[in-house]
Each structure stands twice: as C-alpha cells, then as structure tokens.
Amino acid sequence: MRALPDGFLLGAATSAFQIEGLGPGRGETIWDRFLAARGGDDGRVACDHVTRWREDLDLMAELGVDAYRFSVSWARVLPEGTGRVSAEGLGFYDRLVDGLLERGIRPWLTLYHWDLPQALEDRGGWRTRDAVGWFADYTAVLADALGDRVDVWLTQNEPWVAATLGHREGEFAPGGTDVTESLTVAHHLLLGHGIAARLLADDAPAGRVGVAPDVRPGFPATDRPEDVDAARHFDGFRNRWYLHPILGLGYPEDVAAEYLERGVFDAAEGDGVVREGDLALIAAPIDVLGVNYYTTLPVDAARREDDAPERPEGRDQPPGYTEMGWAIRPEGLRDLLLDLGDLVADSPVGRAGGPRGPVRLAVTENGASWSDGPGPDGRVRDARRTRYVHDHVDAVLAAREAGAPVDAHLVWSLLDNLEWTQGFAQRFGLVHVDFATGTRTVKDSGRWLAAVLAERRLVPPGDPERD
Ligand code: IFM
Numbered sequence: 001m002r003a004l005p006d007g008f009l010l011g012a013a014t015s016a017f018q019i020e021g022l023g024p025g026r027g028e029t030i031w032d033r034f035l036a037a038r039g040g041d042d043g044r045v046a047c048d049h050v051t052r053w054r055e056d057l058d059l060m061a062e063l064g065v066d067a068y069r070f071s072v073s074w075a076r077v078l079p080e081g082t083g084r085v086s087a088e089g090l091g092f093y094d095r096l097v098d099g100l101l102e103r104g105i106r107p108w109l110t111l112y113h114w115d116l117p118q119a120l121e122d123r124g125g126w127r128t129r130d131a132v133g134w135f136a137d138y139t140a141v142l143a144d145a146l147g148d149r150v151d152v153w154l155t156q157n158e159p160w161v162a163a164t165l166g167h168r169e170g171e172f173a174p175g176g177t178d179v180t181e182s183l184t185v186a187h188h189l190l191l192g193h194g195i196a197a198r199l200l201a202d203d204a205p206a207g208r209v210g211v212a213p214d215v216r217p218g219f220p221a222t223d224r225p226e227d228v229d230a231a232r233h234f235d236g237f238r239n240r241w242y243l244h245p246i247l248g249l250g251y252p253e254d255v256a257a258e259y260l261e262r263g264v265f266d267a268a269e270g271d272g273v274v275r276e277g278d279l280a281l282i283a284a285p286i287d288v289l290g291v292n293y294y295t296t297l298p299v300d301a302a303r304r305e306d307d308a309p310e311r312p313e314g315r316d317q318p319p320g321y322t323e324m325g326w327a328i329r330p331e332g333l334r335d336l337l338l339d340l341g342d343l344v345a346d347s348p349v350g351r352a353g354g355p356r357g358p359v360r361l362a363v364t365e366n367g368a369s370w371s372d373g374p375g376p377d378g379r380v381r382d383a384r385r386t387r388y389v390h391d392h393v394d395a396v397l398a399a400r401e402a403g404a405p406v407d408a409h410l411v412w413s414l415l416d417n418l419e420w421t422q423g424f425a426q427r428f429g430l431v432h433v434d435f436a437t438g439t440r441t442v443k444d445s446g447r448w449l450a451a452v453l454a455e456r457r458l459v460p461p462g463d464p465e466r467d
Pocket of ligand 1: 292365419
C-alpha cells in the first residue's frame with residue numbers, strides 16, 4: 001500500500017461553466033448560446049455553485065483535499081469580454097480563494113476552460129489573433145486581483161478540445177466545422193498560453209504557472225504498418241501538436257508536413273496565421289505541465305484523426321469501461337507520466353525551468369463517469385469509482401517512484417456537474433448532486449478519498465471498516 005509522499009498533493013477539480021450557474025451579472029458565453037440552440041440541459045443553474053460555494057468549500061474541507069482546481073468564468077469577470085470589470089464577479093473569486101486558503105486548501109486556478117464570452121465570439125472569437133490580446137488583458141485583471149494568493153495558474157484547459165471539437169467537429173461550442181479554422185484557433189490558444197504565462201511570471205509572484213492539455217495516448221491496434229503509422233499520426237494530431245510547441249520543440253514536423261500537403265494549414269513562421277517569433281512566444285517558461293488523462297485509444301488506419309471512444313457512451317457498459325465509453329487503463333497514465341518526464345527533460349522549456357523552479361508534472365484531471373445515485377439509506381455506493389481513483393493514483397505514485405517528476409493528482413470531479421453536450425447524464429463527482437434540489441451527498445468514493453487524505457496512504461478500496 002503506497003503512502004502519499006511528502007509534498008504530493010491530492011485534490012479535486014471543476015470548471016466554472018459546469019458547476020456555477022448563471023448568477024448575477026455574468027455575461028453570456030458561447031456555451032450558453034450553443035446549448036440553447038441544441039435544447040436540453042444547460043448551464044443556467046448547473047450545481048448553483050455561485051450560490052452554494054461556501055457549502056462546497058466546507059465539503060472540500062470535509063474531504064480534506066490538499067488542492068482545488070477551479071476555473072474562472074471570463075464572462076463573470078468581464079461581462080463583455082473586454083473593458084468593464086464586474087466588481088461583483090471578481091469579488092466572487094476573491095472570496096472563493098480566501099475561503100480555500102482559510103480551509104488550508106491550495107487554489108489552482110484555470111483561466112480558460114472553454115467558456116468564451118459570447119461578445120468576443122461575435123468579434124471573431126479565437127479565430128482572430130485579437131483573441132490573444134483579449135486573453136492577455138483578462139489574465140492581467142486576475143493576476144492583479146489574485147496574484148498574491150493563487151498557488152498554481154493554468155492558462156488553457158484542453159486546447160485540443162476547444163480547437164477540434166469546437167471548431168472542426170461542430171460538437172462543442174461555438175460549433176465550427178472547418179479544419180483550417182480549428183488549427184488557427186489552436187495556434188491562438190497556444191499563443192494565449194505563452195503570453196499569459198509570461199505575464200503571470202511577473203505579475204503573480206505567489207503562484208506557479210502552467211497549462212493543462214489533455215493527453216490521449218494512442219497505440220497501434222495491430223502491428224500492421226498502416227496502423228503503426230496511424231498511431232504515430234494520431235499522437236501528433238492529438239497530443240504532440242500542443243505539447244511540443246509548449247515545451248519549445250515547435251510544431252511536430254511530420255504532422256505539419258501532412259497539413260501543408262493537404263492544404264489545410266501552414267505551420268511555418270511567416271506572414272500567415274503563424275507569424276515570425278510566435279513559436280518562441282508559445283514556449284514560455286512554465287513551472288507545471290498539467291495533464292488531463294482519462295483513457296488510451298487503439299488506433300487503426302481508419303481513425304488517424306478520430307478520437308471517438310471505444311464504445312458508445314451510455315449506462316450499458318461492460319466491465320472495464322466508464323459510461324463515457326472510455327476504457328479504464330491506469331497503466332496508460334503511468335507510462336504517459338514517464339514519457340512526459342523524458343519529454344520535459346529533453347525540451348528547451350524543461351531544461352530552462354520555470355519562473356519558480358524546475359518544471360514538474362501534475363495530473364490536473366482524471367476521473368470516471370458512472371451514474372450511481374443514493375440508495376434507500378441515502379448512501380451512494382460507487383465502488384467502481386473508488387477502484388478507478390485508487391488505481392490511477394497508484395499508477396501516478398508508481399510513475400513517480402520510477403522517476404517521473406509528478407507531484408499532484410486532481411480528481412475530476414469534486415461534484416457531479418454539467419458534462420457539456422451530454423448534460424447531467426454523465427456523473428463524474430466524488431459528491432453526488434441532486435440537480436432538482438441542489439442537495440449534495442458525499443459518495444463512498446469521496447469518503448474513501450477522505451480516509452486516504454487523513455492517513456496519507458492509499459488505503460485499499462472496499463476496506464470493510466469503511467463500508
Ligand atoms: O468534464 C470534462 C472537463 O470539462 C474537461 N476534461 C474532461 C472532462 C470529462 O469529460
């Protein structure tokens with residue numbers, strides 16, 4: 001049974017749009033507009049965290065989490081995206097951060113978790129280079145207000161998702177369906193990261209600076225050369241396109257050459273989307289390379305650029321899959337952290353170190369969706385989630401023992417919440433939320449995590465004393 005090493009942080013994560021609800025004065029976001037057009041669940045109330053935040057802080061204290069990762073709603077702080085700052089909106093995060101610190105919980109703040117103010121989308125959104133400046137101005141407002149108290153600043157959450165699902169697949173807000181547009185957006189998100197990271201290095205002296213890409217390792221479905229080649233391309237399209245520029249390695253040449261040949265994107269610096277000096281700007285010093293990890297994917301020649309889950313999402317899953325249809329592969333996380341440790345060590349950004357020290361890895365999201373609800377006794381028995389979290393934290397600690405420089409694991413998610421286009425059907429929480437009443441119930445997995453945090457060791461799941 002592994003102990004949590006000294007300095008290792010175990011906590012939980014959420015994002016603004018998925019939990020907060022509208023609340024007073026928040027501007028419209030691209031997700032409000034997108035979900036309203038689709039019909040179905042939306043973010044007007046979600047977990048009503050904007051009202052119930054004190055209760056949620058107390059729940060975190062009850063679990064004993066070391067760190068809490070949340071995101072700021074850009075449209076709550078700047079309802080029009082630029083210009084006027086809402087004192088009420090900023091005050092909400094000011095009180096939240098103080099409330100965390102009062103309870104001994106480290107605040108990890110994500111600046112952008114996909115909820116662009118609609119006012120900025122109306123001006124071209126992330127498709128325009130202007131978005132980089134808007135993002136820098138928004139970052140400066142937050143650094144000024146919270147720079148003395150936030151422990152870790154994460155610039156972008158999962159830029160692949162925002163660029164690809166939001167601008168190429170039409171699945172996520174704002175619903176774009178153009179490959180070139182998605183790669184343009186990706187470039188601007190990466191530039192936004194670089195510029196914000198530099199700004200935070202100077203203006204948020206109490207905090208470490210990082211970014212939270214999602215990494216989905218692919219492996220060849222067979223050893224046929226076409227599948228091996230597809231897995232290489234998938235890794236480039238899905239992971240290296242983001243990790244490499246962030247770490248100062250530039251856009252991966254194999255994928256860039258293919259995009260150029262297909263006529264969809266020119267990744268060379270020049271007078272197009274990618275300007276002279278952009279790659280140096282993206283390669284800003286960072287302290288923390290976050291990784292959001294959920295699963296790995298077998299890749300064959302038919303899915304070189306297809307990230308769809310192995311199984312259709314839904315409740316009816318065989319063992320070994322979550323309700324998202326994602327295969328449960330904790331060993332994939334161990335291997336990934338070891339690979340990322342090597343990549344960081346071999347990269348210019350990793351060698352130079354961050355503004356506050358060497359670059360460290362953190363699992364900024366990892367978790368599972370199963371829809372277990374309260375039984376007749378009110379208790380939520382989610383043994384599968386407990387096992388999932390146990391096995392993944394164990395994999396992280398194994399990677400650390402083998403030399404990976406990782407020292408945090410944040411479970412997705414603290415609360416059941418709005419899973420974007422899948423609405424409230426997918427439940428990732430350590431804490432169950434009754435969306436009709438807002439009532440929170442700590443699930444068995446949350447109680448187990450509290451025991452782990454109290455004892456600072458990975459107590460076995462299903463310990464009869466705790467059941
Ligand atoms: O809910 C999302 C989160 O917003 C980003 N990472 C993946 C989670 C589960 O799909």
